[in-house]
Amino acid sequence: MTATGNTTAGTFAPRPGPAPVGRMILAQAALETRMLLRNGEQLLLTAVIPTLLLVLFASVDIVDTGSGAAVDFLTPGVLALAVMSTAFTGQAIATGFERRYGVLKRLAVSPMPRWALMTAKTASVLAVEVLQVTLLASVALALGWSPAAWGTAGILAVALLIVAGTAAFSGLGLLMAGTLKAEVTLAAANLVFVLLLVGGGVVVPLEKFPGPVQGVLELLPVAALSGGLRDVLQHGGGLPGSEIAILFAWAVAGLAAAARWFRWE
Amino acid sequence: MRGGDALARASPARLRRLPGMRSHSSPGSPGEVPPVQVTGLVKRYGAKIAVDGLDLTVRAGTVTAVLGPNGAGKTTTLETCEGYRRPDDGTVRVLGLDPIADAAALRPRIGVMLQSGGVYSGARAEEMLRHTAGLHAHPVDVALLVERLGLGSCGRTPYRRLSGGQQQRLALAMAVVGRPELVFLDEPTAGLDPQARRATWDLVREMRADGVACVLTTHSMEEAEELSDDVAIIDGGRVIAQGSPEELRRDGAENTLRFSGRPGLDLASLLKALPSDTAAAELTPGAYRITGKINPQLLATVTSWCAQHGVMPDRIAVEQHTLEDVFLELTGRELRA
Secondary structure, eight states, rough: OOOSSOTTTTOOOOOBOOOOOHHHHHHHHHHHHHHHHHHHHHHHIIEEEEEEEHHHHHOEEEEEOOSOOOHHHHHHHHHHHHHHHIIIIHHHHHHHHHHHHHHHHHTSSSOOOOOHHHHHHHHHHHHHHHHHHHHHHHHHHHOOOOOOOOHHHHHHHHHHHHHHHHHHHHHHHHHHHHHHHHHHHHHHHHHHHHHHHHHHTTSOOOGGGHHHHHHHHHHHHHHHHHHHHHHHHHHHHOOOOHHHHHHHHHHHHHHHHHHHHOOOO | HHHHHHHHHTTTGGGSSTTTTSSSSSSSTTTTTTSSEEEEEEEEEEETEEEEEEEEEEOTOOOOEEEEESSSSSSHHHHHHHHHSSSSSEEEEEEEEEETTTTHHHGGGGEEOOOOSSSSSTTBEEEEEEHHHHHHHSSHHHHHHHHHTTTTTGSBBBBGGSSSSHHHHHHHHHHHOOOEEEEEEESSTTTOOOHHHHHHHHHHHHHHHHEEEEEEEEEEEHHHHHHHHEEEEEETTTTEEEEOOHHHHHHHOOEEEEEETTOOOOHHHHHSSTTTTTTEEEEEOOOOOOOOOHHHHHHHHHHHHHHHTTTEEEEEEEOOHHHHHHHHHHOOOOOOO
């Protein structure tokens, strides 16, 4: 288009093209993280509830958490809960409503490839988890938490557990968001959150449950994650193989099912 | 000659222009790939046939309005072009590409405005527009679009708190911000106030002037007349008429020719000279009305008949019908379930 003196001539002259994919992923991850942090209900779920549980159960002797300081038992459990709240509950609810309001539909015709969108969503979940771990670890330390593993190996084991847990919860959350109606997802994701909070070894030791029930509960992803984190952070163990295997199995099953049944609109 | 005309008029299919045929000037060169070429598109949802053998060609650098009653297949057709739906039959080519197989190559080149939604409920208007711009290599200046579409005052308002009209304008801005070659606008002015509607029309006209092709659906005949180079009227999943608004007004519905003259003219004799689907009546003594396809030939026939019979046709006037008349005549006046 040639300039004709009119300052707006050629404003819309076609010049299509995608932005560099790395820039798209960063922008999308930043946007999704802002959406999460701006949402009051999500913050309640991801920051307020885990912090309150940690403070409450560490200061008041409600549940017998076994030998040792309560905070040493509680902190790994609450960290597992935090991962679940973001990767499963929060992601399921947010994605369910994105689907409902046509956000995913609109993004599907943007220049951003689908894999880049999924990468951005994962990056956003991990970014929120870093903030959660920072917050909860600070509160726990203030409450007298003394983690058993503090070296590189311990941190690496914790990071690996959190990543495996995130993959497991993301698959299940996306499966729920991509197959159910947004309102159903909202209700079901919160219900699952509460049930797993009680029965997933987060604040109540699994040993409190009868033997056969305990055996089943141990296979839950949140139980595997809290158990694994406890092995490392409370007991100073190395990488817990069986817990990692359980999380890995959930991740494969959940992500495969989500890939198979997820509906974008 | 007249017989052939009448034959050609017998079927509404006469209005359908064959792909590649052009009855009026086109900015695109003849050899160019049309931005949209849909041939024999069929789309079923279960037992329901949404689109039933639809043909549609959009010429380069033009605005095509797709009109039709609710459920006619407008959105399904658009969404097939956008790559959301897989055709059950027929071919769809957008910028020469297959919308599904070549989706990655096509998406950066088209702009899409959905009928509703498409934005995070917590995202602020300008934030979302900036984000969308950031997904493209050479976006339109966001500040300019914000100003053009009057989004400045609500730039920091979350999407869920925007008015319906503001949400529409944001969706339009998101469709055009990436400097696409072709935009699909699904009911872009539904629910807009007159000012916002004008702003939308101005934007579409400016894009056309800059060489962007546009396909839009609308229920507003005024919008189709104001904005489009071509109109396709869809009903029951097929294009039942296509042409420029003028062509459709002229050919698509019965028009009326009125004149005054001496009372008691021999209308039977006049009708013999006119095509068989023409009607004539003396409404009040000396006031005549002829209804049918009023074209220059008919007008000439009437005036020469008058000349032969020594009649001066006073106050002779052709009343052209609106596109809405054409639309209602073609798609029926009954309210549909």
